[in-house]
Amino acid sequence: MRINFLNRTRSSDSSRLPLIYGAGSLLVLLILWTLSTSVLGWIDPMTLPSPAEVVARFGNLIVEPFSGSTLAGHVGASLYRWALGVGAAVLLGVPVGILFAWLPGFRAVFNPIFEVLRYIPPFAWVPIAILWFGASTATQAMVVFIAAFPACVINAQLGVQQVDPILVRAARVLGAGQGAMLRRVVVPVAAPAIFTGLRIAISNGWMALVGAELVVGKVGLGFLISQGQNNDSVSTIFVGIIAIGSLGVIIDTLLQRSETVLLPWRKPRAQRDG
């Protein structure tokens, strides 16, 4: 046995070998899945549908409404609620985070509330959201907001704390007022951290949305898979899971791309959880 991991930068980043292995492994998995379901019939299709069935179901859901909407309708409903919740969390959370770092008095007053609320997991808010808003868009958006808000606050605060005091003093000596200081010195330095917070907020929000939709609602991807469960349709659940996972990846990739465009001066990312 050789210790391979010492050579990992040399062997895994440049060569095509990992790609070949990875593709091979996924291919084997797909073949095993096909063999055990449609070819050899080891597994009951009610338990695990074949890949072909899942693809067929996917096509079917795109054209025909299931539980009230087509796949596009469910995706649209989920994205809308998610955008509402995350949007509110960013609009409120980033300023709060900046104020937390900028004004220690403000932080001292509001931090106790923030700490208590942030340690209650977003899903624990689902029952009270249902009580307040019923099975409405507001319920889902509130749960998304709760999941996304702490990451916005914490990362904005962290970003502002990273600002070099010398820069602030230099700007003050050069005659910058509070407003100019915030706009021209603090925000550009803090922007990468704020963006990291945004990314975490967005993925936390997406996760929480799925949970909220599973419990309550009449449309959305989480609702789609819970309806799949109620109708004993594993293939519908599979389509829902695949849609949720791939939308998450697409959103995160878009954000990563936009970060390099919007913040070309950013330093290597320091990640921080919500």
Next chain:
Amino acid sequence: MTSNKVAFVGAGATLLWVAIWAWLTREGGPVSELFFPSPGDVLDRLIMFWSRPYIGSTLMGHILSSLSIVLAGWVLGGIVGVPLGIAMAWWTRLKWIVFPIFQLIRPVPPLAWIPLTLLWIGIGDAARIFVVFIAALVPWVMNSMHAVYSVDKLLIDAGRTLGANDRKILTRIVIRSAIPTLLAGARIALGNAWTTLVAAELLAATAGLGYVALNASRMLDTDVLVVAMLLIGLLGVMLSALMGLAARMFAPWVKNDRNGG
């Protein structure tokens, strides 16, 4: 502001917030108890809940039900995840084979597996343990892998120069110096497990704090609902604090990150 002053203002602010809460939810106040309970009601309910059962068990019964499932899923995740993560870092080929499958599963929120689990194993402890297991597995594996990668290569070279064989390098150098990162992974895994369990209890449970919260919401028992929410938060903090303690015990040479997520 000095830290003393901050603590003073913080304590004062906390009292003020509770006072505002009490004033808003007072009898005949602007917020009805069907919308949000008063602090007194919450406290009364907490004491009553301790001795009298609510939907099947007393408070302790629900708490133990939640905790036992979280621990089961978390430990199972560790039993599978840590060896898998270390092995993936140790044998690059294994990583090439397993990692793509992992990357495929990772973006799916653990909760999305609940309906599938319910169809496959039905409502019961096993379904919740499985979902918690999935939620805990990813951080277990990723951190175990990174823990091995983070080992100082100089130590390994030194060990080899001094005549250690591969097994000794793994057990005496790699695993030992990887302990802090492993513990960090354990902590994240436990946090994920707890969050996911609450959601799983909303969907498939006959006991547990999440189940209590959802039922309280349906019966408009806002005081029970707030008790359950606060306890869920408190237990989450306690689990995280326990993991911090474990880190200080097993890896005392590392400065702890106090704000570990």
